[in-house]
Amino acid sequence: MFKLIGTILIMTGSVGFGVYFSAKESFRVQDLLEFKKALLILSSEIEYMRATLSEACGNIAKRTGLGISGVFASFSHALANSEGETAYQLWRNAIDTGKIFIAAEDRAVLDDFGKTIGYLDKQMQKNAIEYAVRYIDEKAATLQKQSDKNKKMYRSLGIIGGLLIAVVLW
Amino acid sequence: MDISLLFQIAAVGILVTVLNQVLKNGGRDEQATMVTIAGIVLVLFWIVGHIADLFAHLRTMFEL
Numbered sequence: 001m002f003k004l005i006g007t008i009l010i011m012t013g014s015v016g017f018g019v020y021f022s023a024k025e026s027f028r029v030q031d032l033l034e035f036k037k038a039l040l041i042l043s044s045e046i047e048y049m050r051a052t053l054s055e056a057c058g059n060i061a062k063r064t065g066l067g068i069s070g071v072f073a074s075f076s077h078a079l080a081n082s083e084g085e086t087a088y089q090l091w092r093n094a095i096d097t098g099k100i101f102i103a104a105e106d107r108a109v110l111d112d113f114g115k116t117i118g119y120l121d122k123q124m125q126k127n128a129i130e131y132a133v134r135y136i137d138e139k140a141a142t143l144q145k146q147s148d149k150n151k152k153m154y155r156s157l158g159i160i161g162g163l164l165i166a167v168v169l170w
Numbered sequence: 171m172d173i174s175l176l177f178q179i180a181a182v183g184i185l186v187t188v189l190n191q192v193l194k195n196g197g198r199d200e201q202a203t204m205v206t207i208a209g210i211v212l213v214l215f216w217i218v219g220h221i222a223d224l225f226a227h228l229r230t231m232f233e234l
Contacts, residue, residue: 149195149196149197150196153192153193153195153196153198156188156192157189157192157193160185160188160189160192161189163181163185164182164185164186164189167178167181167182167185168178168182168212170174170178
C-alpha cells in the first residue's frame with residue numbers, strides 16, 4: 001500500500017516537473033515578446049513624450065502584462081526613491097527580483113541594456129533599445145521553432161523518468 | 171533469487187530504451203548516452219551479487 005502511494009507521489013512529481021519545464025519554454029518566449037513591447041514603448045516615450053525615465057517606466061508598467069509589468073513598476077518606483085544608486089544597479093535589482101522566466105543569456109542582454117539606461121544622449125538610448133529588440137526578435141524566432149519539439153520531449157521525459165524512478169525504488 | 175528482480179531489470183531496460191529514443195529525437199545525444207550508461211551500471215549493481223553467487227555455486231558443484 002505504501003509502495004503504491006509512493007509511486008503515485010513520485011509519478012505526480014515527475015509529471016509535474018515535465019509539464020513545468022515544457023511550460024517554462026513558452027513562458028520565456030511570452031516574456032521576451034512582452035519585453036520587446038515594453039522596449040518599443042520606452043523608445044516612443046523617449047522620442048515623443050520626453051518623459052523622465054521613472055515616468056516612462058511607470059507608463060510601461062501600466063501597458064504591459066505578465067511579470068514584465070512588475071519589473072518596470074519596481075524599476076520606476078526605485079528610480080523615484082533612489083538614494084544615490086545608479087540606474088544600472090536599480091535595473092539589475094528590478095530584473096533579479098522580478099517574476100520573469102528569462103534565461104541567463106537573455107538576462108545578459110537586458111543587463112547590457114541596463115548599463116546604457118540614462119547614459120549619454122537620446123540616440124544612444126535608442127540604439128541600445130534597437131539592439132535589445134533585435135536580439136529578442138532573433139531569439140523568439142529560434143525559440144518558437146524549438147519550442148514544440150522540446151515541449152513534447154519534456155513531457156515524455158517527465159512521465160518516463162517518473163516510471164523509471166518508481167521501478168528502481170520498488 | 172527473487173523473480174521480481176527479473177521484471178525490474180526488464181522494466182528498466184524498456185524505460186531506458188524509450189528515454190534514449192526520446193532524448194535522441196530531441197537532439198540530446200550526449201544525455202541519451204549518459205542515460206544508457208546509467209541504466210547499465212544500475213542493473214550491473216543489482217546483479218553483481220547474484221553473478222558472484224553463481225560462480226561460487228559452480229565452484230562448489232565442480233569442486234574447483
